[in-house]
Amino acid sequence: MRIQYLEIVTNDVDAVCAAYAAASGVEFCGPDAGLGNARTAALASGGLVGVRAPLRETEEPVVRPYWLVEDIEAAVAAVVEAGGQIAVPPTEIPGHGSFAIYLRGGNDHGLWQL
Numbered sequence: 001m002r003i004q005y006l007e008i009v010t011n012d013v014d015a016v017c018a019a020y021a022a023a024s025g026v027e028f029c030g031p032d033a034g035l036g037n038a039r040t041a042a043l044a045s046g047g048l049v050g051v052r053a054p055l056r057e058t059e060e061p062v063v064r065p066y067w068l069v070e071d072i073e074a075a076v077a078a079v080v081e082a083g084g085q086i087a088v089p090p091t092e093i094p095g096h097g098s099f100a101i102y103l104r105g106g107n108d109h110g111l112w113q114l
Helices: 013-024 072-081
Strands: 003-009 038-042 048-052 062-068 085-093 097-104 107-113
Touching: 003 107, 013 038, 013 048, 072 085, 072 097, 072 107, 085 107
Parallel strands: 003 048, 062 107
Antiparallel strands: 003 062, 038 048, 085 097, 097 107
C-alpha cells in the first residue's frame, strides 16, 4: 500500500506548512486550485502532502490519507461491501487523477487512482 495524497485540512495553513518545513526540511508550493488551493510538498514515495483550509463552513479540520489503487471503482465497491459509507464518489481532478472519500470506524479515508 502506498499513500498517494495526504490531505491536511486546517484553519491555519501557513503555521502547519511552516511546522512541517521546519521539522523535515520539505518545501511547500503555492496553492494548487485543483486540490482546493492546498499548498503541496512531495512525499518520498512519489505522492504529495497537501495542506489546505476548509472549503466550506461546516468542514472540520482532518488528516485524510488517500491510498493509491489501480481501479477506483472496484476499490469503492469493496469498501461498500466491507461496510464503508461513501462520502464522495469517484471524482476526477484534471491533471491529478481520481479520488473518492469514504467513512469507516469514525474516520475519513481516501482512495486515489492515477
